[in-house]
Amino acid sequence: MRLARLKPRTLGVISVVAVLLVLFVYVALRAGPLAPIAITVTSVESRSIAPALAGIGSVQARYTYKIGPTAAGRVKRLDVHVGDGVVAGQVLGEMDAVDLDERLRAQQAAIDSADAAVRQADARQAYARSQARRYEELLAVRFISEEVVANKRQELAVADAALAAARSDTSRLRAELEALRAQRGNLRLVSPVAGLVVARDADPGTTVVAGQAVVQVIDPANLWIDTRFDQISAQGLAAGLPAQIALRSRQGEALPGRVQRIEPRADAVTEETLAKVTFAALPQPLPPLGELAEITVRLPPLPAAPTVPNAAIFTVGGQRGVWKLVDGKVAFAPVALGRFDLDGRVQVHRGVAPGERVVLYSERSLTAQSRIQVVERIPGVTP
Amino acid sequence: MISLAGRDILHAWGKFVFTGVGLGLLIGVTLTMAGVYRGMVDDGKALLDNSGADLWVVQQGTLGPYAESSSVFDDLWRDIRTMPGVAQAANVTYLTMQVGTGDADVRAMVVGIAAGGSGEPGWPPYLVAGRHITRGHYEAVVDISAGVRLGDVLRIRRNHYTVVGLTRRMVSSSGDPMVFIPLKDAQEAQFLKDNDAILMQRRRTEGNPEFNRPGVPGLVDAVIASQTSNSYVNAILVRLQPGFAAQDVAVPLRRWKRLTVYDRAEMEGILLGKLIATSARQIAMFLVILAVVSAAIVAFIIYTLTMDKIREIAVLKLIGTRNRTIAAMILQQALVLGVLGFVVGKIAATFAAPLFPKYVLLVPIDSVLSFAAVLAICVVSSLVAIRVALKVDPAQAIS
Amino acid sequence: MAKSGIRIERLAKRFGSGDTAVLALKDANMQVAPGEVVGLIGPSGSGKSTLLKCLGAVIDPTAGRMILDDTVIYDDGWKVRDLRALRRDRIGFVFQAPYLIPFLDATDNVALLPMLAGVANDAARERARELLTALDVAHRAQAMPAQLSGGEQQRVAIARGLVNRPPVILADEPTAPLDSARAMAVIRILNDMARRFETAIIVVTHDEKIIPTFRRIYHIRDGVTQEEAGEGRGFES
Numbered sequence A: 001m002r003l004a005r006l007k008p009r010t011l012g013v014i015s016v017v018a019v020l021l022v023l024f025v026y027v028a029l030r031a032g033p034l035a036p037i038a039i040t041v042t043s044v045e046s047r048s049i050a051p052a053l054a055g056i057g058s059v060q061a062r063y064t065y066k067i068g069p070t071a072a073g074r075v076k077r078l079d080v081h082v083g084d085g086v087v088a089g090q091v092l093g094e095m096d097a098v099d100l101d102e103r104l105r106a107q108q109a110a111i112d113s114a115d116a117a118v119r120q121a122d123a124r125q126a127y128a129r130s131q132a133r134r135y136e137e138l139l140a141v142r143f144i145s146e147e148v149v150a151n152k153r154q155e156l157a158v159a160d161a162a163l164a165a166a167r168s169d170t171s172r173l174r175a176e177l178e179a180l181r182a183q184r185g186n187l188r189l190v191s192p193v194a195g196l197v198v199a200r201d202a203d204p205g206t207t208v209v210a211g212q213a214v215v216q217v218i219d220p221a222n223l224w225i226d227t228r229f230d231q232i233s234a235q236g237l238a239a240g241l242p243a244q245i246a247l248r249s250r251q252g253e254a255l256p257g258r259v260q261r262i263e264p265r266a267d268a269v270t271e272e273t274l275a276k277v278t279f280a281a282l283p284q285p286l287p288p289l290g291e292l293a294e295i296t297v298r299l300p301p302l303p304a305a306p307t308v309p310n311a312a313i314f315t316v317g318g319q320r321g322v323w324k325l326v327d328g329k330v331a332f333a334p335v336a337l338g339r340f341d342l343d344g345r346v347q348v349h350r351g352v353a354p355g356e357r358v359v360l361y362s363e364r365s366l367t368a369q370s371r372i373q374v375v376e377r378i379p380g381v382t383p
Numbered sequence B: 001m002i003s004l005a006g007r008d009i010l011h012a013w014g015k016f017v018f019t020g021v022g023l024g025l026l027i028g029v030t031l032t033m034a035g036v037y038r039g040m041v042d043d044g045k046a047l048l049d050n051s052g053a054d055l056w057v058v059q060q061g062t063l064g065p066y067a068e069s070s071s072v073f074d075d076l077w078r079d080i081r082t083m084p085g086v087a088q089a090a091n092v093t094y095l096t097m098q099v100g101t102g103d104a105d106v107r108a109m110v111v112g113i114a115a116g117g118s119g120e121p122g123w124p125p126y127l128v129a130g131r132h133i134t135r136g137h138y139e140a141v142v143d144i145s146a147g148v149r150l151g152d153v154l155r156i157r158r159n160h161y162t163v164v165g166l167t168r169r170m171v172s173s174s175g176d177p178m179v180f181i182p183l184k185d186a187q188e189a190q191f192l193k194d195n196d197a198i199l200m201q202r203r204r205t206e207g208n209p210e211f212n213r214p215g216v217p218g219l220v221d222a223v224i225a226s227q228t229s230n231s232y233v234n235a236i237l238v239r240l241q242p243g244f245a246a247q248d249v250a251v252p253l254r255r256w257k258r259l260t261v262y263d264r265a266e267m268e269g270i271l272l273g274k275l276i277a278t279s280a281r282q283i284a285m286f287l288v289i290l291a292v293v294s295a296a297i298v299a300f301i302i303y304t305l306t307m308d309k310i311r312e313i314a315v316l317k318l319i320g321t322r323n324r325t326i327a328a329m330i331l332q333q334a335l336v337l338g339v340l341g342f343v344v345g346k347i348a349a350t351f352a353a354p355l356f357p358k359y360v361l362l363v364p365i366d367s368v369l370s371f372a373a374v375l376a377i378c379v380v381s382s383l384v385a386i387r388v389a390l391k392v393d394p395a396q397a398i399s
Numbered sequence C: 001m002a003k004s005g006i007r008i009e010r011l012a013k014r015f016g017s018g019d020t021a022v023l024a025l026k027d028a029n030m031q032v033a034p035g036e037v038v039g040l041i042g043p044s045g046s047g048k049s050t051l052l053k054c055l056g057a058v059i060d061p062t063a064g065r066m067i068l069d070d071t072v073i074y075d076d077g078w079k080v081r082d083l084r085a086l087r088r089d090r091i092g093f094v095f096q097a098p099y100l101i102p103f104l105d106a107t108d109n110v111a112l113l114p115m116l117a118g119v120a121n122d123a124a125r126e127r128a129r130e131l132l133t134a135l136d137v138a139h140r141a142q143a144m145p146a147q148l149s150g151g152e153q154q155r156v157a158i159a160r161g162l163v164n165r166p167p168v169i170l171a172d173e174p175t176a177p178l179d180s181a182r183a184m185a186v187i188r189i190l191n192d193m194a195r196r197f198e199t200a201i202i203v204v205t206h207d208e209k210i211i212p213t214f215r216r217i218y219h220i221r222d223g224v225t226q227e228e229a230g231e232g233r234g235f236e237s
Helices: A002-030 A100-140 A146-186 B004-011 B013-051 B076-081 B183-191 B195-207 B219-227 B246-257 B264-275 B277-308 B310-318 B323-355 B364-391 C048-055 C083-090 C106-116 C121-134 C150-162 C180-197
Strands: A037-043 A045-047 A052-061 A064-067 A073-078 A091-095 A188-190 A195-200 A215-218 A223-230 A242-247 A254-262 A272-279 A292-298 A305-309 A314-316 A319-326 A329-334 A336-340 A345-350 A357-362 A372-374 B055-058 B086-101 B104-113 B139-143 B153-156 B159-167 B178-182 B235-240 B260-263 C006-015 C022-032 C037-041 C063-068 C071-075 C091-094 C168-172 C200-204 C216-221 C224-229
Touching (some): A002 B323, A052 A272, A091 A215, A100 A146, A242 A272, A254 A292, B013 B264, B013 B323, B013 B364, B055 B246, B086 B183, B153 B178, B159 B178, B195 B219, B246 B260, B277 B310, B277 B323, B277 B364, B310 B323, B310 B364, C006 C048, C022 C048, C022 C200, C037 C048, C048 C168, C083 C091, C091 C150, C121 C150, C150 C180, C168 C180, C180 C200
Parallel strands (some): A037 A372, B104 B178, C022 C224, C037 C200, C037 C216, C091 C168, C168 C200
Antiparallel strands (some): A045 A305, A052 A292, A064 A215, A091 A188, A223 A272, A242 A254, A254 A272, A305 A345, A319 A357, A336 A345, B055 B260, B086 B104, B086 B153, B086 B235, B153 B159, C006 C022, C006 C063, C063 C071, C216 C224
16 A cells, blocks of 8 residues: 555656656757768669750841831831731832932933933034035135135034034933932832841831831741850760750740751850751740740760769769778769759769668768768758 | 654645756756857857868958958968978858748758868868768758758748758857858859849949940950959858967967958957857847846745745744754755746746757756756745744743 | 653743844753653643754854753854754654655655665665654655655655664654544654653643643743653553
8 A cells, every 4th residue: 555655756757757757868869969960872873864055045136137218318208017927029118209200300300301302402513514514525626715614614523523522421311310210129128037026116207227127037847955064064065966945934844956067156244155957847836036945955875873962972082982881881983974954963983882772961061070960951942 | 853844845845846846947947048049159169160270261351251241262272282381271151141941931041161071171071961062063061050952942042952862950159040052053052133133233233334445346345254253252251271279270360361360269259259249249148137036035935935935934933943953954955946936937948948949958067957946045035934934932832 | 772851951042132133042941751742732832943943053042052962062052063963863853743854755755864864765765664664654665745645645754854863753743634533643652662661752832632641741841941740641551
């Protein structure tokens, strides 16, 4: 009976103390800086990887035709709007002629007047010629003096010259008329190719300078992606490689394409290589120009080699390497890295062999002295 | 001789344990408070550790990149790379901003890291899930405290980033999770606010007659293009070749490149001395208050426990118990209470620490110190009770 | 060692000094032989309590003599250095309420005194058990005080008073809370123990039930004791 009275209390005290002690030891060793570092482990696999390059770019037209007047002037009319399809030779609009027609008429009148002057000079020349012939005959019979005949010969030469001048003047005026007519014809804005109007930069009434584009036309059949690849990850980029194009407006849809060419000049400031990527088949509806596109260029698969995820690569003392798991402890092994693919797998040329177990994820930075605990998943990571 | 203190504790163990647990929770709060301070310091150090840099090259005369804004040209790293003693130099940008995750957004420090793979200065040194960034754009590695999962899409300014990797303890000095994105994206994010802002900027530029001259077609486009590109980074992280002292490399950089250079010790000084100094003092004040409150409560508890036994103490004195024995009984009880409280407090603090939104780091030396402090407080506060007990008149026992 | 009980002569106690001085005890004289149980009776304020405290060496008398077992312990001043040890080893106390230590069981309550005197735990407990057996509470030896009845508690308290074999036991109203049957039982025990352990027992009381049991009674009035013969003849074993 006494024992029965004593026991529950003693048991209670002992159990409370025991629970506290166990918790305390757990807390001291399993939490805080003394706790072992949770790591996950992966095996080095020997496998082939297909490296890929990722670039970013925007949809651009291969050819852009900027149509505008060759002389300063005012826009008279524009027949097309943005989005209209045009055919080659189609008149898209016209510049205002202003006084050009009047100048044409004046020129015509000047030509008429010059023609009259030619006729007048012709008549004068005919008369001078007949006079000269008659005085020659009179000189032959010694009816008049030599001096008079010389006088008539000089008059004929003057009349000849006057006629030639009048004729040249006429052709000059005619040429000027042609020039005015050409200008008149050039007031029309004509599309050189069949294409799509993408910009209408000035509306009727706007005065534009020579060379300023009024309408821009592109060739929609020739769209490409102006792509930038980071130089560090542009190894193996070459013209002709197949590419996948993901447009920002069509996420999740990969359009086939091809690397058209690598630009001979890279961007020195952004440290990027520029390339043009064309669509295998143009998507319909056409993507707007300037739309963002992500480009993935798949390179031919590499021969099998020891491969680890890139998360297993750590840097210790400036050296890249892996933490190998040997007898429950970690040991750092420097490695020589090869190519990687976009899924984060990297080939290792030297330092590990297939089948070796290496640290993949770790809770904290590891050192060779770290106490470790291999877990399935790092605590706190939701699957 | 039997232990009077032990027998008394055993007799009223329920009361004693509850008192100890109560005291323990108070001690737990104190430990946690110390842990909050340690966590802040550790956040700062984690920031420096994770950058993997030996030197920080920043804009001349600034305390950047963490404590102050700093900008240097993004092609400057090439000059620095060629300086003797420099093993690696990498651009980095830091920008604390709201990052959209699904419907919500979190405050995060967006870190722009130069391409080159893990191991480059600035890259997260380890992951807990996923992989490192492999694409040059629109991928992100995020600290797990941001509450995102692999495959989630983050909104930073006007672009979307796919979370490809998760890491841990990569936080800014104020404890915000870090989001690692490619440098070029980060440069853009730092400059481009949002679509509206870009439009406004464009409109403003177009409205400026200086830039929109009728006789110079294309000028306004060129101006806008130059406005929307950003060729600055916040700092250049430098890793030294083995055998070079930080200052040996820093001095010529300061002198000839006209830049400000900090080494690890100086950077720690800036972070701890300038960024978190006030918060640390604030917490120190709290610690002092909590310690005083704890001491007062321990004193009060011991005093009450003693006052409850005043009659027994009088009897004990009457039947000839020495003062030493009575003082020892009270002192032992105080110490046991202290130990119990400390154990409970340590357990409570450890289990509560992960629940705090910011990092709480419980350092063993803090536990040892606080254990000593708790015992000291118990000894001191039991002195009051002992004094009262010793003044008890044994005659009280006789009616 | 021949025992001679306790004797006090002209014991006086003054509280305070000067004009406010109160002479609580003027002239107290007592003589109690070993094995004898005497009563100490007096109304409130008569100095009864003061005398008890002086006897118990809890307060200091101001004048007089106290002789315990042929040793002068007080002669206008204490003659023993360690009053605590004196109380522990040579004076036993039994109180109105038992005042057991609540966190010790019956055995340890009794054994505590020899332990305090330096006796080993086992030996002390052995002595305690002997006494508890003698007082007929051995079956409750491991019960806590709260689990004991009033009578049992009082018996344990008496055992505690006796455990160090003191020459004198001071019992302060030991029967106050008890009914007459239990009170008589306590008085019987005290008489038995006095004889058995050759202890002088002074019972301070104003319990009318037990006054008739004393052979000798000291009346105290205004600080002066007066001896008179009691009606009782004690309890013969």
